[in-house]
Amino acid sequence: MTSTATDLIVAAWPDCAPRLLRAGQLGPESHAEYAPAGGYRPLPDADALLEQVDLSGLFGRGGAAFPLGTKLRTVRDAARRGSETVVVANGEEGEPASVKDRWLLRNRPHLVLDGLRLAAAIVGAGRAYVYVSDTRAATAVTGALAELPPQTFGATEVTVLTVDPGYVAGEETAAVRRINGGPAKPTDKPPRPYEEGVLGLPTMVSNVETLANLPFIHEHGAAGFRAVGTPMSPGTFLATITGAGRPPILYEIPHGAAFSTLLKVYGVNAESVRGALMGGYFAGLLNTDVLDATLDHESMRRLGAGLGCGAISILTDDCPVAVAASVMSYFDRENAGQCGSCFNGTAAMAAVLCALRDGVATDEDVARLQRWSVVLRGRGACGTLDGATNIAASLLRQFPQLITRHLANDCPACRTAAYAAVRPYEVEAVAQP
Numbered sequence: 001m002t003s004t005a006t007d008l009i010v011a012a013w014p015d016c017a018p019r020l021l022r023a024g025q026l027g028p029e030s031h032a033e034y035a036p037a038g039g040y041r042p043l044p045d046a047d048a049l050l051e052q053v054d055l056s057g058l059f060g061r062g063g064a065a066f067p068l069g070t071k072l073r074t075v076r077d078a079a080r081r082g083s084e085t086v087v088v089a090n091g092e093e094g095e096p097a098s099v100k101d102r103w104l105l106r107n108r109p110h111l112v113l114d115g116l117r118l119a120a121a122i123v124g125a126g127r128a129y130v131y132v133s134d135t136r137a138a139t140a141v142t143g144a145l146a147e148l149p150p151q152t153f154g155a156t157e158v159t160v161l162t163v164d165p166g167y168v169a170g171e172e173t174a175a176v177r178r179i180n181g182g183p184a185k186p187t188d189k190p191p192r193p194y195e196e197g198v199l200g201l202p203t204m205v206s207n208v209e210t211l212a213n214l215p216f217i218h219e220h221g222a223a224g225f226r227a228v229g230t231p232m233s234p235g236t237f238l239a240t241i242t243g244a245g246r247p248p249i250l251y252e253i254p255h256g257a258a259f260s261t262l263l264k265v266y267g268v269n270a271e272s273v274r275g276a277l278m279g280g281y282f283a284g285l286l287n288t289d290v291l292d293a294t295l296d297h298e299s300m301r302r303l304g305a306g307l308g309c310g311a312i313s314i315l316t317d318d319c320p321v322a323v324a325a326s327v328m329s330y331f332d333r334e335n336a337g338q339c340g341s342c343f344n345g346t347a348a349m350a351a352v353l354c355a356l357r358d359g360v361a362t363d364e365d366v367a368r369l370q371r372w373s374v375v376l377r378g379r380g381a382c383g384t385l386d387g388a389t390n391i392a393a394s395l396l397r398q399f400p401q402l403i404t405r406h407l408a409n410d411c412p413a414c415r416t417a418a419y420a421a422v423r424p425y426e427v428e429a430v431a432q433p
Helices: 031-037 046-056 068-080 100-107 109-123 135-147 172-179 208-212 214-225 259-266 288-292 297-302 320-334 340-357 363-375 384-398 400-407 412-417
Strands: 006-010 086-091 127-132 157-162 203-207 236-243 249-254 275-278 311-315 427-432
Touching: 031 109, 031 135, 046 068, 046 109, 046 214, 068 109, 068 203, 086 100, 086 109, 086 172, 086 208, 100 109, 100 135, 100 208, 100 236, 109 127, 109 135, 109 203, 109 208, 109 214, 127 135, 127 172, 135 157, 172 203, 203 208, 208 214, 236 259, 249 259, 259 288, 259 311, 275 288, 275 320, 311 320, 320 340, 320 384, 320 400, 320 412, 340 363, 340 384, 340 400, 363 384, 363 400, 384 400
Parallel strands: 006 249, 006 427, 086 127, 086 203, 127 157, 236 311
Antiparallel strands: 236 249, 275 311
């Protein structure tokens, strides 16, 4: 069975007023539509907004879930020591199973720009960049910038930079490297961008969904932001849901919603679920334990997974071993080719998983995969190798009986029509009305 990209549906989540999504929004929202609804509100006190961001508990929505307030404060402090600073809205959505950032940039560019404006004001940035690979997103943002009244961004110069798409191109050091004129490939850390980024200046790189939450916090404060979600995972998040033979859907989900509720809303019978691929390709596989989970950072951590970029692929007919083989093969093709451990490690793990899918792997192969899933973790310049080891380790941990069946070449799903996809659960950003 081969997976192909399918157009997107945007849908409301039951009993949750959307903050970022607009179901039925086709094409860029104009300044005339956005501003009268409260957009581009004056910011008399940037420090007061930063305090509200801290209190809101807003985590990054790009995958790492790092507190935005901490990033903002670090770069702002550099500005107060006399350094120039830079902000980057990172919209290079290299994760094929995620579509949220492209949707925001294409359809709500002013919301993203408003968040970028607020971040730039907080850190005193002289330069701001919108970093994208999607040409339609770049066109929408460029058009939105042309609509802005003079002085909307004050003295901050805003540039839209379009990069060739790639899984590693959205890593924060890759974004900085490309803006500085180099290839969109990660660099070793330290220094981190907040220490030395664009033009060698302290730089705050933040995912566009993260920034898109700032106007809401600016208007409603930390308490308003925390009105939904959990104490440890406040607010909503954009979730790209795929799999189970269903069309992909983009929801705005309150943190803490039950996975079982997601299945009901998405139209999937829980009894047919074998597990899920969490956080796009990065956070690994979960077995049926996910049926009792809630969609928040603390629940996912307890299961050894994560929400990542909010992409969730539900596995029903697709064999988790075959899914893992396809994802690992993608990592093998898409790694930056800069780190020997990643270049060789992803290739070796992909070979074992493909052999396991095809029923020709040995116990020794599985033992090697187990060892690589541990010793290779943390050895790459970016997160690609960690994502690969997450896939391998979670498959071995979550599906031991399925591994045994594959060693015996006894998986009915893979013997008849094994799941295979060059870009597993890829989603196009064209929304259906």
